[in-house]
Amino acid sequence: MIYMKHKGKDVYMVSGGVTKFAKATPDMDFRLRVKKAFDYSLNDANLTLHDIDGSVASYFADHFQRQLMSGIMAQDYLGLTPKPSKRVEGGGATGGLAFQTGFEEVASGRMDVCAVYGFETMSHVNTWKGNEFIALASDTNFDYPVGGFYTGYYAMMANRHMHEFGTTVEQLAKVSVKNHGNALHNPYSQSPMKITVEDVRNSPMVATPLTRLDVCTMSDGAAVAILASEEKAFEISDHPVKVASIGTGTDTMRLSDRPFGKVPLLANEKESDYRNLKYPGIHSFRAGRTAAKEAYEGAGITDPLEEIDLVELHDAYTSSEIQTYEDLGLCKYGEGGNFIDEGKSSLHGKVPVNPSGGLLASGHPVGATGIMQAVFMFWQLQHSVKKHFHDEALQIKNAKRGLIHSHAGTGTYVTVSIMEAVK
Amino acid sequence: MTLNPNAKMEETQKGTEVYNVDPLIVKSHYEIDYIHSYAQDSEFFRALGKKKIMGSKCKNKDCGYVYATPRGHCMMCGSETEWHELPNHGKIHAFTTCYFGSEEFLPETPFHLVMVEFEGVNSLFMARLIGADEEDLHIGMPIRAKFRRNLRFSPTDVYFVPDVPK
Ligand SMILES: [Zn+2]
Numbered sequence: 001m002i003y004m005k006h007k008g009k010d011v012y013m014v015s016g017g018v019t020k021f022a023k024a025t026p027d028m029d030f031r032l033r034v035k036k037a038f039d040y041s042l043n044d045a046n047l048t049l050h051d052i053d054g055s056v057a058s059y060f061a062d063h064f065q066r067q068l069m070s071g072i073m074a075q076d077y078l079g080l081t082p083k084p085s086k087r088v089e090g091g092g093a094t095g096g097l098a099f100q101t102g103f104e105e106v107a108s109g110r111m112d113v114c115a116v117y118g119f120e121t122m123s124h125v126n127t128w129k130g131n132e133f134i135a136l137a138s139d140t141n142f143d144y145p146v147g148g149f150y151t152g153y154y155a156m157m158a159n160r161h162m163h164e165f166g167t168t169v170e171q172l173a174k175v176s177v178k179n180h181g182n183a184l185h186n187p188y189s190q191s192p193m194k195i196t197v198e199d200v201r202n203s204p205m206v207a208t209p210l211t212r213l214d215v216c217t218m219s220d221g222a223a224v225a226i227l228a229s230e231e232k233a234f235e236i237s238d239h240p241v242k243v244a245s246i247g248t249g250t251d252t253m254r255l256s257d258r259p260f261g262k263v264p265l266l267a268n269e270k271e272s273d274y275r276n277l278k279y280p281g282i283h284s285f286r287a288g289r290t291a292a293k294e295a296y297e298g299a300g301i302t303d304p305l306e307e308i309d310l311v312e313l314h315d316a317y318t319s320s321e322i323q324t325y326e327d328l329g330l331c332k333y334g335e336g337g338n339f340i341d342e343g344k345s346s347l348h349g350k351v352p353v354n355p356s357g358g359l360l361a362s363g364h365p366v367g368a369t370g371i372m373q374a375v376f377m378f379w380q381l382q383h384s385v386k387k388h389f390h391d392e393a394l395q396i397k398n399a400k401r402g403l404i405h406s407h408a409g410t411g412t413y414v415t416v417s418i419m420e421a422v423k
Numbered sequence: 424m425t426l427n428p429n430a431k432m433e434e435t436q437k438g439t440e441v442y443n444v445d446p447l448i449v450k451s452h453y454e455i456d457y458i459h460s461y462a463q464d465s466e467f468f469r470a471l472g473k474k475k476i477m478g479s480k481c482k483n484k485d486c487g488y489v490y491a492t493p494r495g496h497c498m499m500c501g502s503e504t505e506w507h508e509l510p511n512h513g514k515i516h517a518f519t520t521c522y523f524g525s526e527e528f529l530p531e532t533p534f535h536l537v538m539v540e541f542e543g544v545n546s547l548f549m550a551r552l553i554g555a556d557e558e559d560l561h562i563g564m565p566i567r568a569k570f571r572r573n574l575r576f577s578p579t580d581v582y583f584v585p586d587v588p589k
Contacts, residue, residue, distance in 0.1 A: 259546075282538060
């Protein structure tokens with residue numbers, strides 16, 4: 001594999017904004033929600049429209065609103081026309097991919113300041129129609145007519161992870177308890193909750209072994225990240241955050257096509273660690289591993305657990321958070337269940353994962369989600385959580401280097417980006 | 424030539440369903456029939472009528488990857504594949520029972536979904552399974568394909584049941 005042949009110019013994040021995610025916000029359409037997040041980010045860095053060279057629009061499904069070219073409608077509403085812009089789409093990873101596209105706009109030297117805005121309006125259809133639209137992001141010849149339900153696909157992956165590695169439903173539930181609990185201190189989150197493992201197991205079964213509280217919800221929301229070149233970043237802000245590297249991986253659309261091969265090893269792993277593991281099968285995400293490997297090589301990370309201070313990852317399901325600990329090399333494949341048991345990913349653990357509450361509790365307005373992660377990570381690394389949340393409970397004290405992870409489909413597109421505090 | 428300042432749009436009783444007035448929320452209806460071609464996958468759907476599950480096999484002799492879910496070209500080497508009949512017996516690789524689903528399939532819930540593995544085949548096949556309770560399902564369980572008599576030309580024309588004596 002080849003990594004970042006030419007690194008380009010250094011890229012920094014200089015500001016961000018997020019709307020409060022909610023089940024439905026019918027008093028605002030997507031344009032107004034993006035405008036609110038955009039104005040928040042401009043104000044926070046004393047920027048004006050004139051400072052923005054261009055943008056990237058991030059949204060997933062045209063079906064949700066039956067409105068094509070929503071991207072240009074947001075661009076137009078923000079007053080960014082006639083500046084350059086494009087839409088980026090890749091299922092659940094849309095936000096992560098758009099953030100990386102913004103990075104590329106700046107790294108290439110094309111733009112000095114790029115606004116990446118993401119949004120989704122999922123409340124215009126009922127939950128089960130929404131699930132149908134999302135399921136159309138599975139092969140419509142072979143998968144949609146049989147399963148037609150993403151929670152069903154993830155349930156089978158969880159079932160296989162439990163079979164391969166002995167992961168338990170209680171371990172899955174602990175992810176839900178942790179993330180909903182963290183969100184109690186995040187005013188932007190949709191579903192803060194103080195719950196127990198029993199609450200998770202007793203909530204209605206959606207697809208065995210995943211219950212209602214193992215699965216994220218549908219949301220309306222928007223998020224904005226502003227990226228800049230080094231020169232501009234330090235002109236704009238005393239506290240820019242460096243985007244040290246990006247990594248992206250892909251895998252087959254159909255779960256059924258995943259091969260049974262060898263693990264692509266990280267710097268801290270050996271072939272003998274996985275002698276009998278057939279990889280990725282349907283228990284692991286090869287795209288996640290591939291993305292992590294590229295991002296780690298770009299940032300010079302050889303021991304992720306020791307060198308990363310916090311993580312915001314794509315926990316659309318509790319099971320996928322556990323699977324992702326392993327893909328990211330925070331622990332070895334098979335140790336994800338123990339990782340949550342040992343509290344390593346808790347708010348005051350070795351490497352806090354989803355201190356914001358993640359998708360499970362913050363919400364998942366698809367196109368906004370990956371950008372929301374960047375904004376929360378930016379505030380963590382700026383040590384400005386208290387300012388933005390009016391609560392400092394979630395501020396990770398030693399936050400110097402963070403990882404954000406965005407994930408699509410059954411693990412079809414995955415992005416990993418590494419962000420670093422500069423002071 | 425017509426220049427009529429008294430022209431008037433016809434009034435009809437076609438109103439709009441309103442859910443809320445502030446903000447104004449109305450019902451907007453949309454439906455569509457697609458003319459969906461199975462294209463290079465067509466043979467799979469036709470073969471189900473002959474009680475055959477057709478996977479595919481890479482034509483490249485050095486590769487020969489066998490797919491349970493057919494694809495026209497091989498993901499391992501890029502070569503063309505040929506049709507390859509699968510056995511009617513397999514095993515459960517993974518399973519779930521869906522108690523909810525997308526709107527289209529909600530009336531069918533609860534249903535069992537399985538990933539099927541076949542002897543000598545490199546990839547898996549997603550299917551519905553009937554004839555067993557949730558607690559009877561386990562990984563490695565032998566299962567057998569059955570076929571609808573009245574085809575829908577859908578991948579659910581083949582489904583699986585426990586492979587036990589009748
Ligand atoms: Zn081949």
